[in-house]
Amino acid sequence: MSKNFAEYAGFNLSDINKEVLAQWEKNHIFEKSMTEREGCPSYVFYEGPPSANGMPGIHHVMARSIKDVFCRFKTMKGYQVKRKAGWDTHGLPVELGVEKALGITKEDIGKTITVKDYNAACRKDVMKFTKEWTDLTHKMGYWVDTDNPYITYDNRYIETLWWLLSQLHKKGLLYKGYTIQPYSPAAGTGLSSHELNLPGCYRDVKDTTVVAQFKMLDPKPEMAEWGTPVFIAWTTTPWTLPSNTALCVGPKIDYVAVQSYNSYTGEPITAVLAKALLYSHFNQKGENMTLEDYKKGDKIVPFKVVGEYKGTDLVGMKYEQLLKFVKPIEVDADGEWHEAADKAFRVIPGDYVTTEDGTGIVHIAPTFGADDAFVARNAGIPPVFMYTKKGEYRPMVDLTGKFFDTADLDENFVKQCVNYDIYKEYEARWVKNAYDPQFTVNGKYDDKAAAAAESLDIYICMKMKADNLAFKIEKHVHNYPHCWRTDKPVLYYPLDSWFIRSTACKERMIELNKSINWKPESTGTGRFGKWLENLNDWNLSRSRYWGTPLPIWRTEDNAEEICIESVEQLYNEVEKAVAAGVMTSNPYKDAGFVPSDYSTENYDKIDLHRPFVDDITLVSASGKPMKRETDLIDVWFDSGSMPYAQIHYPFENKELLDSGMVFPADFIAEGVDQTRGWFFTLHAIATMVFDNVSFKNVISNGLVLDKNGEKMSKRLGNAVDPFGVIEQYGSDPVRWYMLTNSSPWDNLKFDVDGVEEVRRKFFGTLYNTYSFLSLYANVDGFKYAEAEVPIQERPEIDRWILSELNTLIKNVDANLNDYEPTKAGRLIQDFVNDNLSNWYVRLNRKRFWGGGMTQDKLAAYQTLYVCLETVAKLMAPFSPFYADKLFMDLIAVTGRDSVESVHLAKFPEANESLIDKELEARMEMAQQITSMVLALRRKVNIKVRQPLQSVMVPVNDEAQRAHIEAVKDLIKNEVNVKELNFVDNAAGILVKKVKCDFKKLGPKFGKQMKAVAAAVTAMSQEDINRMEQEGKFTFVLDGVEAVVDAADVEIFSEDIPGWLVANEGKLTVALEVTITEELRQEGIARELVNRIQNLRKQSGLEITDKINITLSKNEQTDDAVEAFKDYICNQVLGVSLVLADNVQDGVKLDMDEYELELKIDKI
DSSP, X not given: OOSSOOOOSOOOHHHHHHHHHHHHHHHTHHHHHHHTTTTSOBOOBOOOOOOTTSOOOHHHHHHXXXXXXXXXXXXXXXXXXXXXXXXXXXXXXXXHHHHHHHTOXXXXXXXXBOHHHHXXXXXXXXXXXXXXXXXXXXXXXXXXXXXXXXXXXXXXXXXXXXHHHHHHHHTTOEEEEEEEEEEETTTTEEOOHHHHTSTTSEEEEEEEEEEEEEEBSSOOGGGSSSSEEEEEEEESOGGGGGGOOEEEEOTTSEEEEEEEEOTTTOOEEEEEEEGGGHHHHSOGGGTTSOGGGOOTTOSSOOOEEEEEEEHHHHTTOBBOOSSOSBOOEEEOTTSOEEEOGGGXXXXXXXXXXOSSSTTSEEEEOTTSOHHHHHHHHHHTOOOOOEEBTTSOEEOSBOTTSBBOOGGGBOHHHHHHHBOHHHHTTTTTXXXXXXXXXXXXXXXXXXXXXXXXXXXXXXXXHHHHHHTTOEEEEEEEEEEEEBOTTTOSBOEEEXXXXXXXXXXXXXXXXXXXXXXXXXXXXXXXXXXXXHHHHTOOOEEOEEOOSSSOBOOEEEOTTSSOEEEOOOHHHHHHHHHHHHHTTSSSXXXXXXXXXXXXXXXXXXXXXXXXXXXXXXXXXXXOTTSOEEEEOOOEEOHHHHHHTHHHHTTTTTTSSHHHHHTTSSSSBSBEEEEGGGTTTHHHHHHHHIIIIISSOSBSEEEEEOOEEOTTSOBOOTTTTOOOOHHHHHHHHOHHHHHHHHHHHSOTTSOEEOOHHHHHHHIIIIIHHHHHHHHHHHHHHXXXXXXXXXXXXXXXXXXXXXXXXXXXXXHHHHHHHHHHHTTOHHHHHHHHHHIIIIIIIIIIIHHHHHHHSSSOOOHHHHHHHHHHHHHHHHHHHHHTTTSHHHHHHHHHHHHHHHOSOOOSSGGGSOOOOOOGGGOOHHHHHHHHHHHHHHHHHHHHHHHTTOOTTSOEEEEEEEESSHHHHHHHHHTHHHHHHHHTEEEEEEEEGGGOSSOEEEEEOHHHHHHHHGGGHHHHHHHHHTOOHHHHHHHHHHSEEEEEETTEEEEEEGGGEEEXXXXXXXXXXXXXXXXXXXXXXXXXXXXXXXXXXXXHHHHHHHHHHHTTOOTTOOEEEEEEOOTTTHHHHHHTHHHHHHHHTEEEEEEESOOTTOEEEEOSSSEEEEEEEEO
């Protein structure tokens, strides 16, 4: 043990960070936190895998701090907490980054670069920033095993994924379907519904929209009496109009036929639209105007309603194809196409049609919308498909986002179905500028240039306007989905895809979700719960190259298929294929792979990625060749499978998972963006495969924004470098600031000034408190070797701080068990700042000064020491470095614990016998009154050292009087007054008034608010007193009771001459601010004591050194010095105090209105 407590010349948390980190690594503290808990109950934690192809940001410090708090806390509570790091190595983020680096697009893969070389580049790129990630992990004190991480591209990890997929396949939950689904042309792949619902994917966009005129072929008689009879339908995507093959009406909706004009061309028309939307498209002022009086260009267009119909009356009516680019086709049972225009261009019914916007008539393009496809199929409406030279049926738009080039289409199809004279000016044009490569330079999309350029939508609308096909063209802001990785808009596109039938397990997912403790609860019931209620089947397919291959092989006719569940099964199936002559050899056998050998060395001999698995042909039961389905699987399936794949389940560690040792997780935490990402896939896979939850407790943390509430980005220049902040401040204040500034699930406005404030106010205060203890303990030789002073023999203030300490332990423990780190951290901070430093140490300084080791002094030492030791343990999960430093400095002298680190110590347990709530309440009352009186002093600029005569406190009840009476002397000393007097609230000395809080009362009382406000203003003193005591007051207004809560009004007392008044809740204090001559003299004496003490410190005197004092004469201070000479000398260890005309070599003292000279000499 050390002889003395360590004392420090400075306080640098960044240096402490590095020093403690070196000690951890040297002594293997993280490893010991697990090995020393061997045999203890396990606390299961899952680390969500980041992708290391990008640099970590300040938001990662936030997320990892939250996770670290609970893992450290549970370790100190006696649990074994294993924490395995992971790397998410597949998917769009990696592929798009590699494409940008190589200067290629998806279309180049397999042409200018082989799939093998491309995937090799992905494998290398994805681990590019692992050093930086690991470095940040260590520097911020996040304990997680980065030496043995799970990696999603590892063959053993992929094997577990294949096993999980095979379980879904066996349950009939894996199927292939041809559906309309979200597709990202910019990324070149379909997307799942949960990817589309990640935060920020739906954005407000301003697009050109058009209300199109569809010319009727068989109008009803009244529709044909005036101009051209048309149906009008609105669309926000004019580029889909060439694919229109039907119009949809609501069967129960009322429609009208309206005689009017086209405002662009001046041509007469009779338009049909929903009655409820009539005035949205026709100015009501024109309703009574004569049609014949209209002249082209008039601002008001006349109209006349000539017929009313139900939607069912319109069903079956035919119209002319709007834009005659391509004729619709249908495909027969043999796969042959036939032109089918005669079956299209009809009005059909649809229950989903509304009159919320548009015209109540919906334009149907079956190839570009799931609802469109559904109603068209039910009505026998053929779509507009292109038949390609590859023998594929595709929508008019190709997979890159442009109208098909006729060079890629079947010649016979073009000849029979494509009106090339019209179509030629549109072929190969991009349907959205965002897809056009000219607006993406060096991998960066220029959204401003794209927005400024003419779009295909505008071009089509202008052509329609000239051809009398557009009724109205306007810009419209609407919410549209964007790809989560490219930030570009998606299309809804018909694709062959593999799906997980998650809807089959929807009810079970909902049921299991109710057992999960979500923080905040609203995320579990709202964002996540509502998502489950509206669940769609999971689109698993990804038409990419770098990822986990779908392990399904099929015959050419799709009649036979196999879902491979292990490498050993694939090995054996290849052996069958070799025997059948389908394969020449077994590539796994050729590589020396040995089934059932699960070593790294064995699995490194093979590669389960493309193109290698694509080269394998299997043989079906009937002897037919089977090729692998070329799709990869959704990368979110990779991460959602980590509970099992990280331990290579079920091939290894099966008993660990099946016994509940590593599944489900007790706790996970990630950002809110993972709610419908990782959180969902974890939950879905666990439910469908294991009929269990994957996690029991989850924190969904909010965003980290800049100090102005803006999203951080390199482009805006407001991103915070986590390495720089930690280097400057150390990670402890960064972590503490992030964890206590706001609840984890709220968005955090990150401000480095806030970090500095935490460093100074909290850590600086704690450091100063330790320095105070070490300074005096080293003088007195205190080492906690003496017997404990019995609690009942300690002063009340010791018993109070120990009561507060044990209440703190109890509340911190409860909050951390409830996954409320912000509440727990703030409790510790308030205890250190308000109770320990500002109250206990400040009020007890004299007990540590001079003299021998009395029982009273020993009690003070023991009490302060226990507080610091306990605080070090309590704060350890939050600020691991300084907590360890403080704790080890303490026990190095006292030997009260033998652990190598605070993180190996046991978390404090509250001693209920030391908690005295009555004592705490009394002291809280003293602190509150003190705070209010000091605020009044500041209001009139009267220093605390200037004594005042009296404080007056009106009391509401005897309990309040008793509490204040018990701490009366303490309050008087703290606020430096001679008297504290009680007055009855009914005495009428203080006049109280009430003011309404209209923000609170307004919503409650509405139109009655004016009467309520008048009644509140007119309240008598007796009424106000009753409201304070009962917490509410009931008014009777026009025979109706109106109850006003005290919390919804402000009760305040008016100042009285010579006094200042303050109110806080039910408490009111009045301070007498008149300063008598005697009080003035005492105030000067106290000020001089302060100045002399400061000079002692500046002179480097020891705390026990005695001094002689010489002070210059001054008529404003001489009488005070003479009157209080003994007091001054006693306070500063002065042997003599002499007033002199001249003070040689003295120090000038600025006393605001005059100057003094002071000299002290050590004796």
